[in-house]
Amino acid sequence: EAQVTQNPRYLITVTGKKLTVTCSQNMNHEYMSWYRQDPGLGLRQIYYSMNVEVTDKGDVPEGYKVSRKEKRNFPLILESPSPNQTSLYFCASSPGSNQPQHFGDGTRLSIL
Amino acid sequence: QKEVEQNSGPLSVPEGAIASLNCTYSDRGSQSFFWYRQYSGKSPELIMFIYSNGDKEDGRFTAQLNKASQYVSLLIRDSQPSDSATYLCAVGEYNFNKFYFGSGTKLNVKP
Numbered sequence: 001e002a003q004v005t006q007n008p009r010y011l012i013t014v015t016g017k018k019l020t021v022t023c024s025q026n027m028n029h030e031y032m033s034w035y036r037q038d039p040g041l042g043l044r045q046i047y048y049s050m051n052v053e054v055t056d057k058g059d060v061p062e063g064y065k066v067s068r069k070e071k072r073n074f075p076l077i078l079e080s081p082s083p084n085q086t087s088l089y090f091c092a093s094s095p096g097s098n099q100p101q102h103f104g105d106g107t108r109l110s111i112l
Numbered sequence: 113q114k115e116v117e118q119n120s121g122p123l124s125v126p127e128g129a130i131a132s133l134n135c136t137y138s139d140r141g142s143q144s145f146f147w148y149r150q151y152s153g154k155s156p157e158l159i160m161f162i163y164s165n166g167d168k169e170d171g172r173f174t175a176q177l178n179k180a181s182q183y184v185s186l187l188i189r190d191s192q193p194s195d196s197a198t199y200l201c202a203v204g205e206y207n208f209n210k211f212y213f214g215s216g217t218k219l220n221v222k223p
Contacts (some may be wrong), residue, residue, distance in 0.1 A: 033211070042116075042200065042215035043156070050209060058210055090155055097209040098144040103155040 002027045004104035006091050012110040013081060021076045021107050023091030031094045032074040033058070033101065034066065036087040043090065049074055050097060081111045114139045116203050118214035126222050131188040133217050135201030138182070144204035145177055147186045149197045150216065156200055160186060191221040 004025045013019055025032065033048040035058075045058030049068040063085055065077040074093075078085060088108050092101035115138040125131045133147075144163055148156035160175040162168045162184065168175045174187040184203075188195055198216040205211070 031209070035213075040120075040215055043202075043213035045211055048209055056209070059212070098204040098206070100146060100158045100161050101211075103157070106155050 002102065004091055004093050004102055006089075006104035006107050008107060009105065010108050012112065014112050015082055016080050019078050019081060019109075021078075021089060021091075021109070023074045023076065023104060024072050025074075025091075025093040025102070026072065027093060027095075027102065028071065029093035029095055029102075030071070031097050031099070031101075032068065033092050034064070034074070034076045035090045035092065036060065036085075037090060037106075038087050046076070046089075081109075083111050085109065086111045114203075114205075114212050116201055116212045116214040118199075118201050118217045120215060121218040122220050123217055124220045124222060125191050127191060127193060129191050129221075131191045131195065131219055131221070133186040133188075133199050133201075133219065135184045135186075135203075135214055136182055137184070137201075137203045137212070139203070139205065139212075140179075140182065141206050142179075142182075142203045143206035145175070145184045146202040146204070147173075147175060147184075148200040148202060149195075150200055151197045159199070188219075191219075193221050193223050195219060196221045 034046040035043040047066040091104040094101040162175040201214040
């Protein structure tokens with residue numbers, strides 16, 4: 001089954017404690033992206049990747065890091081999480097840029 | 113700041129009616145346009161995408177694009193209660209690979 005898998009699905013943690021949210025896709029997609037979704041603000045793009053070792057900033061990259069060492073994986077790293085990063089995060093992938101994206105189930109992150 | 117605007121709703125329509133959802137965008141260079149449906153607590157799922165001016169139909173759904181007016185819409189014919197969800201409009205930049213989403217329109221289809 002074609003899917004984008006995110007882990008963990010839920011995480012409650014404290015300010016400053018580094019965390020990683022993993023994302024993996026099994027569709028051999030070149031394009032992957034991370035979004036955060038906040039009430040009233042819709043989905044905002046954090047980072048995206050066109051292919052292995054090619055990443056770039058989206059609209060709200062501050063406080064986040066990503067890497068793309070393998071085509072299937074695109075982890076999101078919060079080096080020093082802060083409460084304003086409490087949000088619902090989605091990973092998505094597509095065959096190429098500007099094509100429809102397939103979303104993961106989401107990760108609900110709470111930073112205390 | 114590139115913007116994608118949607119009426120937050122809720123838009124209420126009776127079962128069997130046509131639901132019309134609208135979206136405007138600020139970047140004239142935008143080249144790809146998508147409609148996603150999101151049920152409460154779930155991830156967005158693709159409904160339609162359109163790249164060229166005009167209409168594109170798929171079953172009960174029709175996407176309409178007018179680049180001159182920077183306007184994209186989604187029509188849902190014969191609306192069903194199962195269509196009740198939030199509909200997200202997404203716009204893709206050309207050559208920059210970024211996407212911008214509207215905040216969504218909540219649709220309620222009443223039996």
